[in-house]
Amino acid sequence: MVKVVVVGDRLVSSETLKEAALQLTIGAEIEVMEFNWHADLTKDQFQEKILQIEKGGPEAVQVPEGIVEAMADADYLLVHIAPVSKEMLANASQLKMIGTCRGGLEHVAVDSIKEKNIPLIHVIRNAEPVADFTVGLIYAETRNIARGHRDAMTGKWTKAFPNDPYKTTIDQLKVGLIGLGYIGKLVVKRLNALGVEVMAYDPFVDPERIKKEGLSVEFKELEEVFSEADVLSLHMRVTPETTNMVSDHLISLMKPSAYLINTARAAVLDKNALITALKEKRIAGAALDVIWKEPIEMDDPLLQLNNVTLTPHIAGDTIDAIPKSPYLLRDVINAYLKNGISDMLIKL
Template identity: 65%
Template sequence: MKIVVVGDALVSSATLIDAAKQINFPDKGEVQIKTFEWFSDLKKEQFQEKILLIEKNGPEAVDIPAGILEEIVDADYLLVHIAPVSKKMIEAAQQLKLIGTCRGGLEHLALESIKAKNIPLIHVIRNAEPVADFTIGLMYAETRNIARAHNAIKNGEWRKGFSNDPYKTVLANHTVGLLGLGYIGKLVVKRLNGLGVKVIAYDPFVDMAKIKAEGLDVTLHDLNTVVSQADILSLHMRLSPETENMINKDIINQMKPGSYIINTARAGVLHKGDLIEALQNKRIAGAALDVSWVEPIEPGDPLLSLDNITLTTHIAGDTIDAIPRAPYLLKTVLNDYFRTGVSDMLIKL
């Protein structure tokens, strides 16, 4: 059995190898692990530039590790963090039985090529808990003007009035609507349940019986119902051709005047121009975004002139333990998959 492991600047190959040795692969016999590095020597800020290239343009937009095409030919398993799994790599692989990636986003993977070869793909939401926490934090920050008050004080102003004053209330008086009820979405529901907040959701791919079996108090509706009933619309869907610019003028115009948009998913699911227009015209009360269409946000961007938006620097999942422990989370998920043959983390392509 041959395993190809690709480390990077955030998840070392040594950690991936250690996790791999704890995986109960169904194959028997001698184990060979071939290791590669993908810009592992870059500092975090420099490596972030590579990540942004992948997130915007996919795995073909960056270099793959030298020599990997030759080694992947007879590999049985491929384990990566965010290193690209390109079309050439998949085409070269002759007996790949599974790909494991220890992150939630799939932009670094040539999904069509993986689908064409019917290779099982397992991922893990390594920062699901931090993102869920941060999502709740943005709800408080935007609806209660926490960041705006702080910014005013720093600029010498003791500000007491805000554009959302007609709508201010406690979180428990809001109905939160989630678009996407995957792993992160369910963690957000769990937190909102604990806070006594009514939760509704839209996700055409979830099994409501399974959601209920997990003890989550959430009601599924069609998209238009969720959008029109939610006081806070929180986005948790993957970016795909089907979801790109999904939240546009038509959707926003169905929202309540006192409602908010929270986005800790991907910027591309939200139509930038339509959001800016809605905020400028006070069509909705506000928005909070941890993701942007261009990162860093460029000087002069219309987002920076808005007084009814909270912006953060794509840090929702950035905690000291989320990324380092990701290979071990992948290990646990793979062991369950090999034992049972099923997994919520198996991507349906």
Template identity: 65%
Template sequence: MKIVVIGDALVSSATLVDAAKQIQFPGSDEQIEFKIFEWFSDLKKEQFQEKILEIEKNGPECVPIPDGVNEAMVDADYLLVHIAPVSKSMIESANKLKLIGTCRGGLEHIALDSVRAKKITLIHVIRNAEPVADFTIGLMYAETRNIARAHYEIKHGQWRKSFSNDPYKTILTNHTVGLVGLGYIGKLVAKRLNALGVKVIAFDPFVDKSKIAKEGINVEFLEFDQVIKQADILSLHMRLSPETENMINKDVINKMKPNSYIINTARAGVLNKADLIEALQNKTIAGAALDVSWVEPIEHGDPLLDLDNITLTTHIAGDTIDAIPKAPYLLKNVLNDYFQVGFSDMLIK
């Protein structure tokens, strides 16, 4: 059995190999050959972030793959990566590949059409789901209660007590939170809101509602328009795709309550930037909080920076000391479950 492993600057190949040794692959009694590659593993975090942004924006064909990886793929049985590109040429080279495991949620680094064409199993994990869920709740508090704005004003010599959302300020439990997307992160957000006593409504046409109920998550499922109209806080958790790009646009925002807020810790592209800016300028909604931006870092002079009813953070929702480096062990657990029972929430079809 041959396993190709590609480490990078955030997830080491050594950790991937160690996790792989704990996976019960079918036929794992066979001798395992590891073929190890590195993808910009020598870069510092800030430099590596540039590679991540490039691959997230333009896909796996826009960045170089490690030398020799295509040759190694010819007789590989399994491929384990973090965010290293899994390109069309890699997939086309693979004659025996049974499964790709990637220890991140986004799949921009993988040539999905090629994977589907060759009917290769693809399993991913949301390696920073817990941190993102925590951060999402934090943004709800920060935006609705002006935490970041008050801090900013104090640092600039002002003791500000009045804010643009003053007519709407209330405690979190008085809000109804609408979740668009109830995947792994969305479910964790819902669980936290349940514990806080906050009413949760959701739209997700792909989720198994009975399974959500069996997990003990208290969510009222509604049609998209009803979630938009009823939510005081609209939290976005859908994957960016041609179907979801600019899903939250002027038509949607105009249906929201004037006291409502948008929280986005998913992908910037699910939200129409121009329409959001117009709505915030006109006070169509009360505010927004974004951990993702259409251009990162946000450029000087961007109209987002002139708004007084938005909280902006630097794409750090998933950035904790343990979430990403330990992601291979989460992938190990998911793969062991998959090999044992034959299905997984993280299976990409």
């Protein structure tokens, strides 16, 4: 008998976590013990709890009553944003794995997990929506969908756009991805299905492993991707190394007919370098779902450009991404149990 403790909350129900837990391919009968962390709060009240845990970590909030005792013989722990505290982990003598169905780890006592050497699996719960949105932005920017709509709504029947010399169908474009993590691979999957040639730069990814996953990607050096791609799509995390990584130098390597897409984080892109390139028409255009200061200020120079598509950080915003995230966590854990490796295993 394997014991799995699940902790639901207002956004992800314990019932869904339990159902996902029962579908783990552990190779033994599964017993699930359910807990809830503030599932009865209003949206605003729960947001306050999230802010507390994001600022102060798992020790800043109370854990569900009885969970510390339940951890004594727990084999697996599955949560969304409920705290995984030091006290819980101190009492977990046989815990084999922790799974959390979100990308951030503010709610987890990471140091304690590291000390006990417990595998920690997380998922990017809105990965599928972001991948969809990325492809949507490629269409929107290269075919002027958003600009055409904006003009039509103001009575303008615009037929000419700055990128007119370069307009073509998506299967004629070479797309270059910078970062080939979970979201990046989902973008590749979609582009492969559309018959689009894909190249990528990610020094931390094994090309042979990507090939075994059935994805068609040509790996190249960073400068090669920027100079050869018709569309550059950014998918890296913000770190000291990636902050302003997409600089004036890299943008200067892009073709005049190339587009830059960003659904990652604004900080990976040098704002002044991008705005200058767009103003001078040194690239065909850009599409951004992330802005350096949100909401965008009315005097932001981006608003004066006619070759950029802007959306208000909504790439991951769907009604089912968070509630259904336990099933994504289930799939990732099962893949890890089968293969012994996972992009979603946190390296502590």
